[in-house]
Amino acid sequence: MVQEDSESKDAHPADVGCLSAAESTSEGTKPDVLPNKEAKGASDTEMQVNIVDQHKGVLAEEDYSVFTTNQKRAIMVIGSLTAWLSPMTGSIYYPALNSIAASLHVTSSKVNLTVTTYLIVQGLAPMSKSDLGFPSILSETRGTTHLIGIESLLIAGFSDKAGRRPAYFICFVIYIIANLALALQNSYVALLVLRMLQSAGSSGTVALAQGLVGDLATSSERGKYVAYASVGTLLGPTVSPIIGGVISQYCGWHWIFWFLLILSCAFFVVLALFLPETCRKLVGDGSVPPPWTCVNITDTLRHKERAQDGHVVDEEKKAELRKNFKLIFPNPLGTLLVLADLESALILIATGLAVSCFYAISTGASVAFRDLYGFDDLYVSLMFLPIGVGGVVSVFTTGKLIDWNCEHRRHAKRLNFPVVKNRQTDLSTFPIEAARLQIALPMFLLGVGSIIGYGWMMDHKVSLAGPIVMLFILGYSLIAASQTLNVLIIDIYPGQPATATAANNVTRCLLGAVATAAIGPMSKAMGNGWAYTTLALIFLATCAGPLATMKYGMAWRQARKQKEDMARKQKEDKKADKAAITKG
Template sequence: MSPLAPEVVDEKAQTNAISEQQSSVQSEAPYSVVPEREKIFLMLLCSFAALISPLAGSIYFPAIVAIADDLDVSIAKINLTITMYLIFQGLAPSVVASLSDTYGRRPPYIACFMIFLGANIGLAVQDSYPALMVLRCLQSSGSSGTVALGSATVADLATRAERGKYIAYASMGITLGPALGPVIGGLLSHFLGWRAIFWFLVIFSGVFGAFLLVFLPETCRAVVGNGSVPPPVWNRSLWQIARSTVWRSSSRTQRPEPAHETIHTRRKRRNPLIAGAMVARDAEAALILIFGGLLFSGYMAVMSTLAPELESRFGFNSIQIGLCYLPFGVGSLTSRFTLGRLLDLNFRREAKRQNLPIEKNKQQDLTNFNIEIARLTITIPFVYASCAFLVAYGWVLQARTSLAAIVIFLFLSGHTATAAFSSLNTLVVDINPETPATAVAANNLFRCLLGAGAVAVAKPLIDRIGIGWAATFVAGLLVVFSPCLWAVYLRGYRWRRGRRERRERLEQAKGNAAKAMTPGETSKAA
């Protein structure tokens, strides 16, 4: 057994006990006291804060050829900067998420934007490949944490039964990044040069970071509970501080009575990276994370190789290449509306079938509810559809038959692949309700590390066997590993109940041992 195993078991037993205590005292308190309009505003705010990560990644694609020529390096070396970007995109959120689950969402948000701002200034003025590589890693570290923080904010504000309804709001920025990034990057690179891309990101992050500093409140349930508990002064927005100072006696600032029992007990982690990896110790979570990573790898293989393929096969310039990325991004954006409705409808259908009562603004207890079936019934068809569209895209591009056909299959691939991945991301949060940001960070860790490998091998693979066979290989790999999802669909609920029963037995044994100890032994153990 690993030296970490006893610590992990004790921590999970503690988590389970805390969860049981909190669920009992929170039965009367609403899950969130934040009004509906304010919820939507906060989710949109966090969604557009998360925009910087996919935007910084995709805005780079149309300028790959121009950067390689200007720095006098090969396209393969520029693709290596994409690989490193993805590696740090996987590692950094583990640190950010673990801290945010304990100390709040707001301080990590501000830190991420400051790091991102400084990295973009450096990228705009650097003139060497080593500097480009290092600063891209720093840029990724600053931007990637915002994705995990955005998903965690949704978990802070919305119950599982409502989460699908808010997906369109919460993920709008993440899906706009791949849609708008290549178009903006293509226009800036063509008319102003590739350095203008990074100056644009400097302006965007500076303005939006200032907006977060002024208006973003704290939502972490370890700090403010269901939103009724005032956060510490250092965790408040400038708007909250100004409002409480200037209009202290105004009735408009009155809040509900603080429900301190809704605060989640803070748990310190010794190592944030291990905290993210701990999520994958359970078989159910590991299978979801592995397949989600493979799905994202196929997505990154398409995105990173599209620019050189279009340039070599059609002779397109950076503007035309950027426009060709647009259908994929639009497909990703529209998938959120389709998926959100389907997830909520299927959740309600399964809740009725499994006799789970749904109460508005109350978190559902999933102890006796098969959430795996509720989510994967929607996910699995999207997975197989994305494989079919990916194969069609690869062979149409290789045959150079029609640009319209390429655009259509890019849209369909973006729609189905993004829907499948978002649904898996939702399921990971559902089965890790106490640490949503850490769960998303673990998901990010798997997908980015696997995606980095896919980017590294995509171009050599395409050069060797062609884009058609490469797309077929990626789709075939997803089909071969799809039994991972079927295993979770069929056995995930049973695994989750088994873990809960083992934790209960462990907690009971520890309680019996504590009762059997003499007073002297108890004081010594303490």
């Protein structure tokens, strides 16, 4: 939205990027801008054409996606529900930890180890290579074996080259097999190993769901779509522990895995029939039919309707996109390159600490509420409801806060720059970090306070209402902070949303594994109050990273982009030299 004023004269012409298009009424047709003096009286279409012509190089010349708003929402909901499998598989297990320990005749610490290993595999599994602009480095490592888990075959690089749908299929096959085996076993060693296999199958769905967001939504729309993409992952801490507690209490803990098997098979049928291929490297804006490995009913019907409406497939564009289609054996180097970038590392560590605090409290709650309040599995599961409800409230409010902050006068209206709905904007010279982190940092501070409050309340065994309120605030603040940083990391890597999310997954799950392993011994040695205070202070220290990113992030992005452009140019020059030698 634009309004000419005195302040706009000093604004950089590309200071836009995150302006929301939430107020537009049609997808890809109505520009989300106020008409300037010259455009008054012009039609919406003429305004859009004029705006794009005036700002070539900053605004994309074509629509970002041909999918309608309702289609985008439906796709993201399907992806979000499949992403539920990963956090659900972890959290449905928490209320049954005490029952499993008794049934298998092992200690609680050993059963907690199955949670830790689950998180480790969940973090490592989706890592794989994708083209991040370092071709010379990647080519030197081709063929190297990276033993990081079965899912190294799947997400990020695999889905970028082979499509989202084939990656989903492999995830579900592994996950279904693991659930069947877990339901039939009765051994601690089998439980430990199969939980890792189960994690390998489910973890990729989270990265793929975020990949769908990057495929379909521009940075200006990402805030409003984040609720649709995140609702599934938030169902994990909200609904899953209750389901797990009821099943464990009345049917036995084996039936948890039978339930997961039935649910995953049902999800797989829906996904196989109706989820269209969205990978931009294969289908572009959605106007190009997918390769044969990605075809489904939805895509077939959609392209048939487009043909009837007179939309002809651009064969030249189709041929160019088909060059990207490859069934590759990926490696984790692309994800590691994201982690090696300074700006990304600071953001990812902060996100990882936020989620690790979430995991630590969830894991410690099973033992804490049993020992302090004498709860059984069912009542323990109900204690996860406040933290989950706080997270759900956060999901449906944080996205609006992100867009509102970007629309606000200090970020948009004072800038003489247009925003066109469904058109990607060049963010290279826009301080997107500041716009996002102005929402995240207050949530960090609120989360620190709630963690400390929860720990001391549990240490003194206050009325149950106290921990419930703290868990709600904790769920709201930690999810809001991590959700905002998730949007930011995709903004920083707009062309590789799955790879960026995989890097996020690494830090989130590995730090979560450390936190879940440490919180039990820390609580026993220091008491709940000091244990959670220590955790909160470590979390607070990571705020220095986002603060530095707010100040220097744009400069770091520009420097990285220059290196990527140089590396890409060198690669093109080498190809040209080889072609010249061949012709000669």
